[in-house]
Amino acid sequence: MSVRSLFSKLLLLLSGIFAFAVSPALAQTTALPAAAPDLENILVLDLSTGGRVTIQMFPIDAPAHVERIKTLTRQGFYNGLVFHRVIDGFMAQTGDPKGTGQGGSELPDLKAEFNRIPHLRGTVSMARTNEPDTANSQFFICFQPRFSLDNKYTVFGRVTSGMQFVDAIERGEPPANPSKVLQASIAADNVSPPAFTAMPVEAPITVDQLNAG
Secondary structure, rough: OOHHHHHHHHHHHHHOOOOOOOHHHHHHHOOOOOOOOOOOOOEEEEEEEEEEEEEEOOOOOOHHHHHHHHHHHHHHOOOOEEEEEOOOOEEEEEEEOOOOOOOOOOOOOOOOOOOOOOOOOEEEEEEOOOOOOOOOOEEEOOOOOOOOHHOOEEEEEEEEOOHHHHOOOOOOOOOOOEEEEEEEEEEOOOOOOOOOOOOOOOOOOOOHEEEEE
């Protein structure tokens, strides 16, 4: 085979590859359908601060903790519990029927399931004592990132909507007028929200008030 013939075949091959690469018909791809939300692993908290918070739970990363939260939620355990420890710029903690931070459910404590999920704003993690395998029913929601907690507390979820209602939780250890979980449910159960009490709106400061100050 001559060099000229070989060169011609090479050009023909390259032109075919180029045509395949740029052809709109061949380049067109079919968009994959969006995955349906996993309603069985979405925790819903209706808060006294005026709205509904949804939390995507992570059963692959913390299976026992997610199962515990689902079990207690379906028992109505969290309904009416207060946020007993709320630190500005850090987190809001609930899940204690005593409201003191010393209580829990009648179920046994859980073995830690520390994972690589970071404590970011909206992260939901299990509270515990100084011993790692003591998480039971209490959990906290982070207002701001707190990476010092990573791999020391079991992260089991993250807020996906309604973070403004978490931000409005009354601060204090304990708060003077604690905010509450009015109702907790699992999204798959399709529980209707309660009638929320509208949050008071502060009146704008007038020029006269500024001058008086």
